[in-house]
Amino acid sequence: AQSVTQLDSQVPVFEEAPVELRCNYSSSVSVYLFWYVQYPNQGLQLLLKYLSGSTLVKGINGFEAEFNKSQTSFHLRKPSVHISDTAEYFCAVSLSGGSYIPTFGRGTSLIVHP
Amino acid sequence: EAQVTQNPRYLITVTGKKLTVTCSQNMNHEYMSWYRQDPGLGLRQIYYSMNVEVTDKGDVPEGYKVSRKEKRNFPLILESPSPNQTSLYFCASSLSVYRGLNTEAFFGQGTRLTVV
Numbered sequence: 001a002q003s004v005t006q007l008d009s010q011v012p013v014f015e016e017a018p019v020e021l022r023c024n025y026s027s028s029v030s031v032y033l034f035w036y037v038q039y040p041n042q043g044l045q046l047l048l049k050y051l052s053g054s055t056l057v058k059g060i061n062g063f064e065a066e067f068n069k070s071q072t073s074f075h076l077r078k079p080s081v082h083i084s085d086t087a088e089y090f091c092a093v094s095l096s097g098g099s100y101i102p103t104f105g106r107g108t109s110l111i112v113h114p
Numbered sequence: 115e116a117q118v119t120q121n122p123r124y125l126i127t128v129t130g131k132k133l134t135v136t137c138s139q140n141m142n143h144e145y146m147s148w149y150r151q152d153p154g155l156g157l158r159q160i161y162y163s164m165n166v167e168v169t170d171k172g173d174v175p176e177g178y179k180v181s182r183k184e185k186r187n188f189p190l191i192l193e194s195p196s197p198n199q200t201s202l203y204f205c206a207s208s209l210s211v212y213r214g215l216n217t218e219a220f221f222g223q224g225t226r227l228t229v230v
Contacts, residue, residue, distance in 0.1 A: 009154070034218075043118075043204060043221035044157075090157065092219075102219060104149075106156035 002027040002093045006105035014113050015083055021076040021108045023091035033074040034092040034102070035065055044090060050074065061085070086112045116141045120205050120222035127195055127229055135190045135225050137205030143220070145208045146188040147172070148180065150201040151224075157204065163188055195229045202226050 007022040025031060032051050036044040048059025055067040065076045074091060091105040118139045127133050139146065147162040149172075159172030163182040177199055179191040188207075192199060205222040 006156075036219075036221075041224075043223045044206075044219075045221070046218050049218060101147075101159075101162060104157040106154065 004093050004105035006108050008108050010109045012111045016080050018079050019081050023074045025093045032094045035076050036090045038088040081112050083112050118220050118222040120225050124226050130194050133192050137188045139207040143207035144210045147206045148190050149204045197229045200229050
């Protein structure tokens, strides 16, 4: 079975500063990786995903993530955050072979201060 | 518009009174799932369904039931709700669960349930 660890429960940052939200996974087989964002009082929406190919994945709203197989990581980055990026961010993993049943991390709350 | 619709958005009920939270998707997705979200615990899967008439337990199925009689609907049933089921619930769907097909999950807006 796969598992996901989001190392930080909360990340405070000032507006226009860079940010990195960390995600590590464990799996004995190949995986698909996802980042979802949840704005206040809303459902989750997909930010970006890694299925195969280039390890650097670009998503919506200026976010990107890099798949590092040797470190089993899929950290999310943004070079300059805005107040509107304040939200809960979830990393998710699923096995790439056979059926897809996603496992979610516990979430990281990104708080952007003016 | 492609979407997953949950109803109701907010619900307050009393212990032991049966309730159903509905979930419907209009994308012809095979895979549907229910999650509960609690502070510090992230999203935990309650039940999922790979296709019509196929359902299976997730990580926290106790106290819940589901059914999948039609492809578009996947209701969550609490036969006898208890206060520890107070939570934020999400329904999600995706095209399929098999390799090679789009694996992105689409989420409903959530149902905030309070059991007193």
